[in-house]
Amino acid sequence: MQSRLERIIACVYIPHFAVQAEAMRRADAGFNRMPVVIARSSESSTSGGRTVLDCSHELTDLIPGMPLSEALSRHPGAVIVEADEQYYADLFEAVLDALQDVVPVVENESLGVAYAGAWGLERLYGNDAHIVRLLAEAAGKVAALDVRIGLGPNKWLAHLAAMESAPHSARKVIGDPGRFAARFPIEALPVPIETIERLRSFGLEKLGDIAAFPEGAVAAEFAPEGRLIWKLANGFDDRPVVSRHVVERISEYTEFPSPTVSQAIVLPAIESLLDRALGRLGASNRYVRKVELMSHVFQRAPWSMSVAFKEPIGTRSLALFAIKAKLDRTEIPGPLEDMRLTFSSLTGEPGRQESLWSDIRRQARLTHYMQQLQARLGTEVPVFRMKELEPWSRLPERRYALVRLSS
Amino acid sequence: MVATARTSVRASSLKFLNSPREVRTRLDESGLPVDIDMSAFDMTGRRGRRTPAAQWVAIRSVDDKWKVGPDEWWRGEAHMIERMYFELRLEDERRLTVFRDMVNGGWFRQEDV
Numbered sequence: 327m328q329s330r331l332e333r334i335i336a337c338v339y340i341p342h343f344a345v346q347a348e349a350m351r352r353a354d355a356g357f358n359r360m361p362v363v364i365a366r367s368s369e370s371s372t373s374g375g376r377t378v379l380d381c382s383h384e385l386t387d388l389i390p391g392m393p394l395s396e397a398l399s400r401h402p403g404a405v406i407v408e409a410d411e412q413y414y415a416d417l418f419e420a421v422l423d424a425l426q427d428v429v430p431v432v433e434n435e436s437l438g439v440a441y442a443g444a445w446g447l448e449r450l451y452g453n454d455a456h457i458v459r460l461l462a463e464a465a466g467k468v469a470a471l472d473v474r475i476g477l478g479p480n481k482w483l484a485h486l487a488a489m490e491s492a493p494h495s496a497r498k499v500i501g502d503p504g505r506f507a508a509r510f511p512i513e514a515l516p517v518p519i520e521t522i523e524r525l526r527s528f529g530l531e532k533l534g535d536i537a538a539f540p541e542g543a544v545a546a547e548f549a550p551e552g553r554l555i556w557k558l559a560n561g562f563d564d565r566p567v568v569s570r571h572v573v574e575r576i577s578e579y580t581e582f583p584s585p586t587v588s589q590a591i592v593l594p595a596i597e598s599l600l601d602r603a604l605g606r607l608g609a610s611n612r613y614v615r616k617v618e619l620m621s622h623v624f625q626r627a628p629w630s631m632s633v634a635f636k637e638p639i640g641t642r643s644l645a646l647f648a649i650k651a652k653l654d655r656t657e658i659p660g661p662l663e664d665m666r667l668t669f670s671s672l673t674g675e676p677g678r679q680e681s682l683w684s685d686i687r688r689q690a691r692l693t694h695y696m697q698q699l700q701a702r703l704g705t706e707v708p709v710f711r712m713k714e715l716e717p718w719s720r721l722p723e724r725r726y727a728l729v730r731l732s733s
Numbered sequence: 734m735v736a737t738a739r740t741s742v743r744a745s746s747l748k749f750l751n752s753p754r755e756v757r758t759r760l761d762e763s764g765l766p767v768d769i770d771m772s773a774f775d776m777t778g779r780r781g782r783r784t785p786a787a788q789w790v791a792i793r794s795v796d797d798k799w800k801v802g803p804d805e806w807w808r809g810e811a812h813m814i815e816r817m818y819f820e821l822r823l824e825d826e827r828r829l830t831v832f833r834d835m836v837n838g839g840w841f842r843q844e845d846v
Contacts, residue, residue, distance in 0.1 A: 710748065712750065720801045720804070721801065721804075721814065722751045722843050722844075723749050723750070723751050723752045723753060723843070724749070725750075725751070726749075726750040726751065727748060727749045727750055728748040728749075728750060729748075
């Protein structure tokens with residue numbers, strides 16, 4: 327590898343991340359030797375049913391997003407595992423946190439794929455080989471995962487280099503980008519499965535096949551992704567590395583002795599988790615606007631429930647009241663095996679300092695209520711105020727307008 | 734310089750109040766309205782769901798009229814503003830303010846004039 331760092335992007339690629347995550351937490355050593363398909367329920371799939379989230383590496387003809395029925399028809403002996411997407415997301419977040427301890431700019435591309443900005447760090451780390459080693463060690467500290475790293479002048483080439491590298495190794499793109507990308511299959515493209523099938527129907531199997539056509543032809547035929555497809559097939563990618571936004575959360579976890587639907591067991595567990603989480607919150611002098619409960623359900627998909635509080639709270643009684651009220655109206659789908667309680671939308675201020683002026687106090691209260699509504703609804707709040715524009719205008723519609731209040 | 738504490742106003746975030754709404758009228762020989770189709774409005778005077786059948790209400794009197802414009806003529810004929818306003822009293826004692834757009838000839842309703 328070259329010792330001097332130009333603008334280099336590293337792609338940290340953990341292939342079949344969901345399968346690796348499942349293998350990590352299963353005591354059955356034979357899990358790694360059997361063909362596994364991770365299935366998820368997809369409302370957006372054209373089949374309206376379950377689709378493939380991930381699969382074992384030997385099932386090379388399966389693509390994420392493929393209907394589960396098609397996957398099973400190709401591999402009837404495969405073991406189906408229900409996807410635990412929260413667990414995979416949490417594990418990958420831990421990997422991203424570890425990577426961000428090494429480099430400041432880390433982007434979460436998708437499950438198992440992250441980009442790290444490796445430029446400008448020569449004085450800190452020396453050459454790119456050292457950075458690769460540090461990234462691999464950081465990911466390895468989280469879990470014993472098969473991590474592959476690719477280096478390239480853009481995100482796409484770095485990703486391809488990572489895909490081509492051997493387990494626990496790295497590869498760097500040197501030379502003509504188009505020639506490097508040409509040999510990769512079209513399944514590597516970040517486009518929906520329907521677009522992949524369309525490309526295949528035209529006899530296009532490799533990226534080099536696509537690069538042989540003019541850009542306009544590919545863009546027109548495969549719109550709206552056509553232009554992107556042509557650029558990636560030629561090794562061009564001007565997408566910047568966008569650093570991830572870290573959302574601070576406080577999470578506590580407990581397991582039930584046996585799967586249960588009894589509120590006599592679930593509620594005390596929630597109370598205990600609440601005490602522990604509030605203890606950590608109180609230490610940082612902050613309040614919480616929203617709490618999420620998540621549980622694995624015996625032989626079913628995981629269950630979750632979120633509660634947004636009317637006021638940011640820091641006390642057990644208020645939080646428990648809101649959680650119990652919502653739990654009473656919620657149907658639990660089956661016996662719960664465990665419970666995770668997560669605080670999110672944490673406030674920064676330990677208290678509220680109010681203004682002496684009533685107008686400003688009123689405005690501050692309004693802003694506060696809007697923040698609460700926004701946390702509850704998860705979208706911009708449709709609250710407006712009337713503003714004078716031209717009250718003297720002879721045209722009535724020019725005199726006043728409604729302006730959206732922003733929090 | 735300290736930034737203003739007021740919320741910044743952008744054109745895209747404005748919703749103008751009291752925009753004119755098209756209305757159907759019947760006119761006499763002199764061009765004054767004698768009937769107005771109230772089917773676009775419910776009994777409270779707010780805009781309701783438009784029903785298929787027209788609900789013509791007779792106009793008892795024209796209590797006032799005034800003219801606005803011609804104005805903004807420099808923006809071209811398409812944007813010029815010239816209106817003749819009428820304050821009407823309907824046969825069911827309701828008051829209504831309408832105007833005739835002298836540029837395109839359409840009739841519109843407008844409140845709080």
